[in-house]
Amino acid sequence: MSCKFLLTVAIAFFSFSVFAQRKVNQKPVPAEVKVSRLENGVNTSASDFAPTRYGNRIYYTSIYKSEKDGNMVSRIYSFMEGGKKQLVDELNMKQKSSHISHVAFMPDASRIYFTICRDDNQEDCQIWYREKEFSGGWGVAERLPDFINQRGSTSTQPAIGWDEEQKKFALFFVSNRPGGRGGLDIWVSHINWKGEFETPYVLPINTEKDDVTPYFDRSSQILYFSTNGREAQGGFDVFQSVKKGDMWAPPTNLGRPINSAYDDLYYMKHEVSGKAYLTSDRPGSLCRGGNIDGWNCYDIYEVVRIGAFEMYSSKLGNENSTVMHEIENDEE
Numbered sequence: 001m002s003c004k005f006l007l008t009v010a011i012a013f014f015s016f017s018v019f020a021q022r023k024v025n026q027k028p029v030p031a032e033v034k035v036s037r038l039e040n041g042v043n044t045s046a047s048d049f050a051p052t053r054y055g056n057r058i059y060y061t062s063i064y065k066s067e068k069d070g071n072m073v074s075r076i077y078s079f080m081e082g083g084k085k086q087l088v089d090e091l092n093m094k095q096k097s098s099h100i101s102h103v104a105f106m107p108d109a110s111r112i113y114f115t116i117c118r119d120d121n122q123e124d125c126q127i128w129y130r131e132k133e134f135s136g137g138w139g140v141a142e143r144l145p146d147f148i149n150q151r152g153s154t155s156t157q158p159a160i161g162w163d164e165e166q167k168k169f170a171l172f173f174v175s176n177r178p179g180g181r182g183g184l185d186i187w188v189s190h191i192n193w194k195g196e197f198e199t200p201y202v203l204p205i206n207t208e209k210d211d212v213t214p215y216f217d218r219s220s221q222i223l224y225f226s227t228n229g230r231e232a233q234g235g236f237d238v239f240q241s242v243k244k245g246d247m248w249a250p251p252t253n254l255g256r257p258i259n260s261a262y263d264d265l266y267y268m269k270h271e272v273s274g275k276a277y278l279t280s281d282r283p284g285s286l287c288r289g290g291n292i293d294g295w296n297c298y299d300i301y302e303v304v305r306i307g308a309f310e311m312y313s314s315k316l317g318n319e320n321s322t323v324m325h326e327i328e329n330d331e332e
Contacts, residue, residue, distance in 0.1 A: 034304050035257045035278075042085050043286045043299040046072070050157075050213075051277040051300050053270040054105045056080055058277070059088065060300055061101040074099040076114065090138050091130070104158045106169070107218075112138065113158040113171070125156040127173060148189060148197060153177035161216025161223075165245050166190060171197065172214040172223070182208035186225055205241050205251050212236070213279075215268040223248070226265040234261040238278065258303060265298070276303035 037043060044062065051060040059078045062085075065071070075092050079085040091114065092100050102115040110132050117125040126149040130138040148171070149155045157174040169191040174184050180202050189200035205211070207229025215224045221243045226236040230251065237259040239251040253259060258267065258278065266279040278301050281287065285299040 032306050033257055034306055035301050036304075037284060037286070038300045038302055040079070040082065040084065042077075042079060045286055047074075047287055047297045048300050049279040049298045050102050050266050051279065052103050052105070052268055053273070053275075053277065054109060059103040061103075074101045074117075076100055076103055102157050104160050106160055107162070113160065115156045115158065117154075117156070123154055123176075125154045127155050127158050127171075145197060147199060148173070150175065150177045154184075157213055159214045159216060162218045163190065163243070164218075164221055165243070168192065170216065171200075172216055173200075174212050174214065181206040181211075183210040183229070184212050186211050186214050186223075203248065205248050210236075213266045215266075217269055217271075219271060224254075224267045224269070225251075226263075226267070227251075233259040234263060236263040236265050238264050238267040263296075263298070267303075274305065277301065278303060 042048060042060070044064070046065075047063045049061050051058055053059075057078050057080055059076060061074050062077050063072055063074045065073075076088045077085045078088050091103070091112065099117040099119075100114060101117065102113075104113040105111075111129050112132075113127060113129045115125050116128055117123075127144045128141050129144065130141050133139050143149060144155075153176050155173055155175045155177075159172040161170050161172060162168075163170045171189045171191060173187055173189075175187050176184050177187075180187075185206040186203045187200045188203060190198045192198060203211075203223075205223075205225075207227055209227065209229030211225060211227045211229060213226045216222070217224065223241045223243065224238060225241075226238050228236050230237070230239065230253070232253065233256060238254045240254060241251040242249040254267070258264065260280060260282040262280060262282040264278055264280045264282070267276060268278075269276045279298045280301055281296070281298050285297075287297040287299050
């Protein structure tokens with residue numbers, strides 16, 4: 001019997017022992033979800049909402065009182081983690097009476113979508129976009145076509161997703177146009193290879209009440225959204241629905257602590273950092289619920305999974321041999 005054969009057997013036995021030890025010691029430990037209000041001056045006593053993260057920068061909408069006329073207006077701000085917020089001047093329109101909100105990016109940042117509302121109640125809104133210029137700035141604001149911004153209805157809260165089944169990008173948005181289930185509904189318009197928008201259709205997961213703030217996760221093909229039309233922890237709760245082919249799974253509630261007995265909206269995930277963000281008026285918010293001058297009052301929260309990995313040691317052979325293992329916990 002050759003030495004090579006004996007060495008091969010020894011290596012195989014050792015590998016099996018490591019595997020067996022791993023199986024014996026591996027105990028699933030559920031990841032804990034921690035929801036905390038963003039600090040560093042992002043949240044104010046007014047309303048801060050609709051976070052979206054691109055790279056290391058987080059964009060969001062904030063409402064403040066204009067120094068010139070005293071009216072409440074919404075504008076787009078951004079910040080880096082640990083940094084101070086700043087007004088994104090080139091994304092905000094010059095019209096003082098217009099309300100700018102709800103930023104959404106194409107994955108390559110070639111285009112940015114946003115909402116312009118002409119009324120304080122944000123019930124007369126349209127979706128606009130700007131193209132990325134060669135110089136790195138944003139081009140002139142352009143309005144999406146009439147079949148997206150249907151006259152007599154509101155179109156708002158744009159979100160861009162990749163539809164794996166159709167191999168196309170898709171614009172998810174919210175509208176109260178005819179043809180929905182009732183209240184505000186989530187609609188989707190696919191974008192063909194020419195960059196043209198296809199006829200929008202209403203999603204089957206909508207209810208007779210309000211279904212809002214869509215976010216479509218590319219890797220999991222899951223649509224996250226909020227609704228007050230299903231059994232919930234509070235007013236608006238965050239739900240998820242998996243897209244399989246051209247079908248949508250029945251929505252499921254994300255549960256606590258993501259949802260609370262209050263309104264929870266604008267849930268979005270950032271794949272690289274592993275963090276998620278949402279908007280809520282739960283206790284502990286700087287903006288203490290209700291409304292300010294007719295505006296709903298919300299703060300932005302960060303969602304972090306902790307305890308996602310557990311390290312443990314296994315004794316193999318002699319007592320001085322220790323192997324560290326990494327255990328992945330079950331995800332939602």
